[in-house]
Amino acid sequence: MNRQMTGADIVVQALKDQGVDTVFGYPGGAVLPIYDAIFQQNDIRHILVRHEQGATHAAEGYARSTGKPGVVLVTSGPGATNAVTGMTDALMDSIPLIVLTGQVPSFMIGSDAFQEADTVGITRPCTKHNWLVKDTDKLASTIHEAFHVATSGRPGPVLIDIPKDVQFANGKYAAPTKADMGHYKPQIKGDKDAITALVDLIEKAEKPVLYTGGGVINSGKGASQLLRELVNATNFPITSTLMGLGSYPASGDNWLGMLGMHGTYEANLAMHDCDLMICIGARFDDRITGRIDAFSPNSKKAHIDIDPSSINKVIHVDVPIIGDIGHVLEDLLKIWKSRGRKTKAAEIKKWHTQIDAWRAVDCLSFENSDKIIKPQYALQRLEALTKGMDRYITTEVGQHQMWAAQYLGFEEPNRWMTSGGLGTMGYGLPASVGTQIAHPDSLVINVAGEASWLMNMQEMGTAVQYRAPVKQFILNNERLGMVRQWQELLHGERYSHSWSEALPDFVKLAEAFGGKGIRCSDPADLDDAIMEMLNYDGPVIFDCLVEKHENCFPMIPSGKAHNEMLMGEADTQNAIDGGGAVLV
Amino acid sequence: MNAVKLKKGTSSHSAYDLKSFIGDTEETHTLAVLVDNEAGVLARVIGLFSGRGYNIESLTVAEVDHETYRSRITIVTTGTPSVIEQIKAQLGRMVPVYDVHDLTVEGPSVERELALFKVQGKGEKRVEALRTAQIFRANVVDSTLESFVFELTGTPEKIDAFADMMRPLGLIDVARTGVAAIARGT
Numbered sequence: 001m002n003r004q005m006t007g008a009d010i011v012v013q014a015l016k017d018q019g020v021d022t023v024f025g026y027p028g029g030a031v032l033p034i035y036d037a038i039f040q041q042n043d044i045r046h047i048l049v050r051h052e053q054g055a056t057h058a059a060e061g062y063a064r065s066t067g068k069p070g071v072v073l074v075t076s077g078p079g080a081t082n083a084v085t086g087m088t089d090a091l092m093d094s095i096p097l098i099v100l101t102g103q104v105p106s107f108m109i110g111s112d113a114f115q116e117a118d119t120v121g122i123t124r125p126c127t128k129h130n131w132l133v134k135d136t137d138k139l140a141s142t143i144h145e146a147f148h149v150a151t152s153g154r155p156g157p158v159l160i161d162i163p164k165d166v167q168f169a170n171g172k173y174a175a176p177t178k179a180d181m182g183h184y185k186p187q188i189k190g191d192k193d194a195i196t197a198l199v200d201l202i203e204k205a206e207k208p209v210l211y212t213g214g215g216v217i218n219s220g221k222g223a224s225q226l227l228r229e230l231v232n233a234t235n236f237p238i239t240s241t242l243m244g245l246g247s248y249p250a251s252g253d254n255w256l257g258m259l260g261m262h263g264t265y266e267a268n269l270a271m272h273d274c275d276l277m278i279c280i281g282a283r284f285d286d287r288i289t290g291r292i293d294a295f296s297p298n299s300k301k302a303h304i305d306i307d308p309s310s311i312n313k314v315i316h317v318d319v320p321i322i323g324d325i326g327h328v329l330e331d332l333l334k335i336w337k338s339r340g341r342k343t344k345a346a347e348i349k350k351w352h353t354q355i356d357a358w359r360a361v362d363c364l365s366f367e368n369s370d371k372i373i374k375p376q377y378a379l380q381r382l383e384a385l386t387k388g389m390d391r392y393i394t395t396e397v398g399q400h401q402m403w404a405a406q407y408l409g410f411e412e413p414n415r416w417m418t419s420g421g422l423g424t425m426g427y428g429l430p431a432s433v434g435t436q437i438a439h440p441d442s443l444v445i446n447v448a449g450e451a452s453w454l455m456n457m458q459e460m461g462t463a464v465q466y467r468a469p470v471k472q473f474i475l476n477n478e479r480l481g482m483v484r485q486w487q488e489l490l491h492g493e494r495y496s497h498s499w500s501e502a503l504p505d506f507v508k509l510a511e512a513f514g515g516k517g518i519r520c521s522d523p524a525d526l527d528d529a530i531m532e533m534l535n536y537d538g539p540v541i542f543d544c545l546v547e548k549h550e551n552c553f554p555m556i557p558s559g560k561a562h563n564e565m566l567m568g569e570a571d572t573q574n575a576i577d578g579g580g581a582v583l584v
Numbered sequence: 585m586n587a588v589k590l591k592k593g594t595s596s597h598s599a600y601d602l603k604s605f606i607g608d609t610e611e612t613h614t615l616a617v618l619v620d621n622e623a624g625v626l627a628r629v630i631g632l633f634s635g636r637g638y639n640i641e642s643l644t645v646a647e648v649d650h651e652t653y654r655s656r657i658t659i660v661t662t663g664t665p666s667v668i669e670q671i672k673a674q675l676g677r678m679v680p681v682y683d684v685h686d687l688t689v690e691g692p693s694v695e696r697e698l699a700l701f702k703v704q705g706k707g708e709k710r711v712e713a714l715r716t717a718q719i720f721r722a723n724v725v726d727s728t729l730e731s732f733v734f735e736l737t738g739t740p741e742k743i744d745a746f747a748d749m750m751r752p753l754g755l756i757d758v759a760r761t762g763v764a765a766i767a768r769g770t
Contacts (some may be wrong), residue, residue, distance in 0.1 A: 124628060125635050129679040132623060149679055159743035183621075184679050312666060 026076025030102030056086020057436030077115030092421025128156030136171025153186030190323030214243030215281020250409030294561035396452030426455030558583035705754035
């Protein structure tokens with residue numbers, strides 16, 4: 001197929017040929033031809049958001065929950081700059097996005113035309129790659145290459161800037177099979193010698209731990225299956241980063257819970273005391289490692305990652321393996337099995353006994369109240385009342401996000417959408433809309449804080465317009481809870497601008513948008529209120545008034561090691577020294 | 585454990601090249617980066633260095649294959665061994681980058697820089713400048729009654745040395761291309 005059509009038609013045809021069924025976007029002057037082409041077809045559904053940032057996060061929710069790339073269509077200038085936060089978020093969390101931006105006509109570029117911005121310049125550091133297409137004949141192959149780049153190797157956002165005259169002009173359409181895809185070919189298979197070296201370590205390990213991340217989920221459902229097989233076959237304990245939750249089931253016997261700054265006691269101590277750490281698709285983020293020079297001092301470390309630049313970036317590892325998690329795990333299991341499935345079973349059993357002793361500390365226990373709803377209790381009840389349902393969870397950023405990671409259990413990958421690397425407040429509501437659009441019959445809950453939620457609250461209009469029955473579960477403490485917690489611990493309890501005055505009435509707000517509002521402030525009413533939310537067929541804002549001064553524990557303070565955790569309020573006196581205060 | 589025997593070499597394996605220690609001493613490395621000569625490719629490379637806080641001592645770029653639109657960027661950079669490895673890995677994963685060679689560790693290489701020197705003077709100084717230029721095998725590419733422009737090719741050290749010699753003899757302007765480098769042998 002090599003036929004002539006307009007640039008706008010080429011865009012739509014290329015998206016169809018790439019299997020795109022949904023586009024999140026917002027029209028404007030410089031993308032009108034593409035919107036005209038979208039109007040005249042029925043294969044691609046366009047979801048009109050209320051702000052371009054919402055489009056990017058909705059596309060992230062769509063992408064994370066389906067494993068397919070999310071597609072965004074916005075106009076030039078402010079349309080593109082509003083999308084920058086979402087692209088940066090997707091870059092940090094390795095989420096594949098295709099962002100199409102309109103641009104002023106190519107002959108006006110550089111003239112400070114109306115709604116002109118140097119989009120490729122602005123987005124160069126926040127995309128995996130970007131293109132300005134000046135020739136309609138090259139548009140189709142650029143779009144196809146963009147899908148290839150966004151989805152292969154370490155996934156990420158890409159941007160294609162399309163001047164308006166290129167959209168109007170006629171050009172040749174090239175189908176994906178005939179397009180020039182460039183030379184980008186990341187390494188997929190791991191080095192056999194390196195994998196064998198890791199098998200050696202597995203056979204000898206007495207205190208092993210698997211430390212997994214979002215890379216397992218990006219590698220596809222097969223990678224999660226292989227990971228489960230590896231855990232079950234070796235009886236190794238396993239922990240995960242925030243991004244990796246669900247690749248191993250939370251109900252699994254070997255599950256330690258999330259690790260890191262607000263991870264569980266057992267996960268962090270296992271990391272600290274292990275003799276073999278196998279990092280699978282994670283990147284030794286500073287939320288994970290704490291103090292670098294005290295990070296897991298006595299372990300051999302192996303790192304499996306598709307991105308060569310992730311290896312030895314923060315932590316020096318003994319066995320680096322570059323490749324796709326699924327492929328590497330498959331080879332790893334094959335080699336390990338062929339050598340007789342050896343592990344030091346007795347020592348590992350002893351290691352589990354040690355871990356069970358840490359687990360017995362019950363680090364997620366909290367002092368409940370029958371007068372006021374504790375945020376942890378609210379999430380415990382949400383978990384109990386939705387367990388086993390076809391459920392997707394998104395979050396905003398802050399205390400509620402950490403509590404959600406601690407108290408909700410994820411049994412499958414792609415069920416948990418959260419902003420990890422960038423920590424973008426305002427992510428959760430649009431992400432929940434994007435997730436619901438992809439899974440119209442599933443339960444989609446955004447666990448939110450009231451401050452984060454307000455940052456992109458306009459997307460409630462999108463939810464109502466497209467009958468996306470998203471449940472906005474807002475843990476309302478009238479505070480910027482995590483900021484407040486840090487001010488308490490680090491800044492002498494001077495709560496500088498960390499409370500929310502003049503909050504809207506969330507019930508009335510829900511009604512104003514055309515949704516349902518529910519408020520709950522009494523622990524005794526909580527179950528009924530949650531059931532009311534779950535049973536309502538439409539978007540709900542659940543205003544859960546919770547304890548205002550609750551802190552999120554356990555916590556590894558900045559600049560401290562894994563074995564220096566704060567377990568509760570009693571530990572917080574002078575917990576963070578001057579050196580830690582400078583870190584974020 | 586047994587020492588892992590891994591291939592040394594090109595950028596796709598560059599993370600394997602890491603030394604078994606993380607030293608703190610800064611080293612200077614010359615990198616040859618082969619890229620698609622597409623719009624913005626130099627901005628991408630420079631943006632990587634500035635965005636991640638790496639140093640650029642010298643940078644040259646030109647298209648070296650007009651048929652395939654391939655450009656060669658030669659970068660001289662300094663950093664600890666782990667930073668150098670990061671730089672190579674970060675360059676290697678960029679979409680328009682074909683290959684990254686660390687000429688400093690991949691065997692002997694030749695480094696050359698071209699410079700133009702404008703020297704102003706009369707009488708004995710002018711004669712001395714011309715004499716020194718002959719010693720350095722610099723060419724005169726422009727001359728007036730009161731000035732010369734010398735062209736000199738050599739290592740950065742040779743260029744520096746020539747500049748030092750010319751300064752008291754009336755050096756008023758210098759233009760340097762930065763380093764171009766290539767591996768010796770085949």
